[in-house]
Amino acid sequence: MGLFDFLRGGPKQTASIAKERLRIIVAQERSARGSPDYLPLLRRELLEVIRKYVNVDSDAVDIQVKRDGDHEVLDLTVTLPDKASAAATAAAREA
Amino acid sequence: MTEFIVVTSGKGGVGKTTSSASVAVGLAKRGKKVAVIDFDVGLRNLDLIMGCERRVVYDFVNVIHQECTLKQALIKDKRYDNLHVLAASQTRDKDALTKEGVERVLNDLKEEGFDYVLCDSPAGIEKGAFLAMYFADRAIVVVNPEVSSVRDSDRILGLLSSKTKRAENGGDPVAQHLLLTRYNPTRVAAGDMMSIDDVKEILGIEVLGVIPESEGVLAASNAGVPVILDENSHAGHAYEDAVARLLGEERPMRFLDAPKKGILSRLFGS
Numbered sequence: 001m002g003l004f005d006f007l008r009g010g011p012k013q014t015a016s017i018a019k020e021r022l023r024i025i026v027a028q029e030r031s032a033r034g035s036p037d038y039l040p041l042l043r044r045e046l047l048e049v050i051r052k053y054v055n056v057d058s059d060a061v062d063i064q065v066k067r068d069g070d071h072e073v074l075d076l077t078v079t080l081p082d083k084a085s086a087a088a089t090a091a092a093r094e095a
Numbered sequence: 096m097t098e099f100i101v102v103t104s105g106k107g108g109v110g111k112t113t114s115s116a117s118v119a120v121g122l123a124k125r126g127k128k129v130a131v132i133d134f135d136v137g138l139r140n141l142d143l144i145m146g147c148e149r150r151v152v153y154d155f156v157n158v159i160h161q162e163c164t165l166k167q168a169l170i171k172d173k174r175y176d177n178l179h180v181l182a183a184s185q186t187r188d189k190d191a192l193t194k195e196g197v198e199r200v201l202n203d204l205k206e207e208g209f210d211y212v213l214c215d216s217p218a219g220i221e222k223g224a225f226l227a228m229y230f231a232d233r234a235i236v237v238v239n240p241e242v243s244s245v246r247d248s249d250r251i252l253g254l255l256s257s258k259t260k261r262a263e264n265g266g267d268p269v270a271q272h273l274l275l276t277r278y279n280p281t282r283v284a285a286g287d288m289m290s291i292d293d294v295k296e297i298l299g300i301e302v303l304g305v306i307p308e309s310e311g312v313l314a315a316s317n318a319g320v321p322v323i324l325d326e327n328s329h330a331g332h333a334y335e336d337a338v339a340r341l342l343g344e345e346r347p348m349r350f351l352d353a354p355k356k357g358i359l360s361r362l363f364g365s
Contacts, residue, residue: 013286018242019293026249026297033253 035065046076054080097205099212101231101269103255105247107218109239110276113312114334115215116144117323118235121338123178124323127210130169132200133183134227135217136191142182145172146319156184159196165203174324179209189222197226220254229259233270235303235341239277240289248273249298272303274337279308281353291351304337306330307350 032039047061062077102115112133119131132155133141142148153168158181172178181200184191204212216227228234234255238248255269256262262269275291282288291305311328315321323334329350336346 015283015286015289015293018289019297022242022245022297025246029246029249030253034257 031064039063039065046078050078056081097209097212098232099201099214099230100233100235101214101216101228102235102237103216103224103228103251104218104237104244105220105224105251106239106244109237109244110274110306110312111218111237112141112144112215113316113322114235114237114274114276114306115141115213116321117331117334118338118341119145119178119211119213120172120175120321121323121334122211122213122341123172123175125338125342126177128177128208129211129213130179130181130204130209131213131215132181133215134192134223135183135215136189136223137183137185137187138217139183139185141215142170142180143319144316144321145180147172147180147182148319151182154182154184155200156186156188156191158200159192165200165207192223192226194226194229198230201230220250225254225258228255228269231255231259231269232261233272235272235274236300237274237276238294238298240275240283240291240294245289245294245297252298252300271300272341273298273300274303274306276306277308278305278350280351283351284353291348302348303340304333305348305351306333306337 043061043063046063047056047058050056050061056078060079060081062079064075066073066075100118102111102118104111112135115131119129123129131141131145133139134155135141136156139151139154142151147170150170153163155168157163158165158168168181169179170182172180201212214227214231217223228251234251236248236251236255238244252271255271259269261267273294275294278291279288283290291302295302307329309322309328309330311325311330312322315325315328315331322328322331323338325331333350336349339346
């Protein structure tokens with residue numbers, strides 16, 4: 001970087017941003033690799049069903065296929081909202 | 096024993112053909128019997144980079160369709176007798192390559208006693224790219240220190256470990272090497288370009304070589320002389336090192352540091 005760049009504040013160092021973004025997207029794509037094609041659709045439909053009963057966020061359902069010895073296990077995690085927001089949902093429904 | 100090596104990347108324009116040509120010449124220089132095949136049907140370019148474009152009579156698709164013999168289609172390099180080029184066809188037929196046909200040609204090359212067969216893959220993940228990697232024993236994944244290239248090469252690494260013959264047969268996996276090209280040490284030092292360590296950390300595979308961005312690469316393609324033959328180019332020396340490592344030699348990485356600047360260019364920027 002030259003003196004004038006320094007006086008201007010210099011260009012933003014972007015390599016570390018690139019690295020961080022790639023680290024996240026690569027990890028995400030690797031975990032999806034080799035899993036069945038229907039997972040995204042299954043996830044969306046499950047989310048719709050759950051939302052009929054509980055007001056959860058759109059990223060509340062996490063589905064992964066894990067390998068356990070010879071067979072595959074469908075691992076499903078649903079994060080429920082905390083009590084305060086759940087109560088608010090219930091109140092809204094009663095109203 | 097013939098080794099099949101695919102040179103691939105996913106993304107286009109990162110230096111697959113330049114790398115295929117230089118690695119092929121490097122191996123031939125060391126006395127290996129080498130064939131290099133252009134799998135980019137419809138967009139033939141390896142012949143230009145190798146400087147044999149006016150000697151293409153028959154091509155890869157002709158051999159696959161048995162319209163000529165393998166010997167007729169192999170173009171002997173003018174510089175090295177033990178180096179041969181098999182050009183891609185300029186046909187627009189996407190189904191010109193078949194798995195059986197490619198396998199037959201590769202087996203014939205094995206019977207001819209080639210030590211190395213390099214498969215120069217087209218960009219993308221379509222049929223040509225798939226067939227270029229399917230029979231590979233090793234893969235050289237060419238990557239630029241840039242987000243889309245790194246992401247695409249990770250996709251290719253996934254395909255290498257699932258959609259190749261070795262993956263399907265459950266034997267030893269395809270050996271994977273990274274070849275980092277268009278590396279600019281000055282920009283890395285300034286924090287504007289990811290470093291070799293960054294790319295290695297994200298992709299998690301071993302680095303075969305780092306090719307610095309160099310004027311020599313364009314000059315070499317202009318002249319049809321693979322850049323590894325340019326004694327004055329850092330890129331040429333870096334390819335030389337990469338070939339040595341491919342053959343199992345230990346070589347320290349060179350050309351990773353930014354060239355030292357004088358006081359004037361330090362003050363005023365370059």
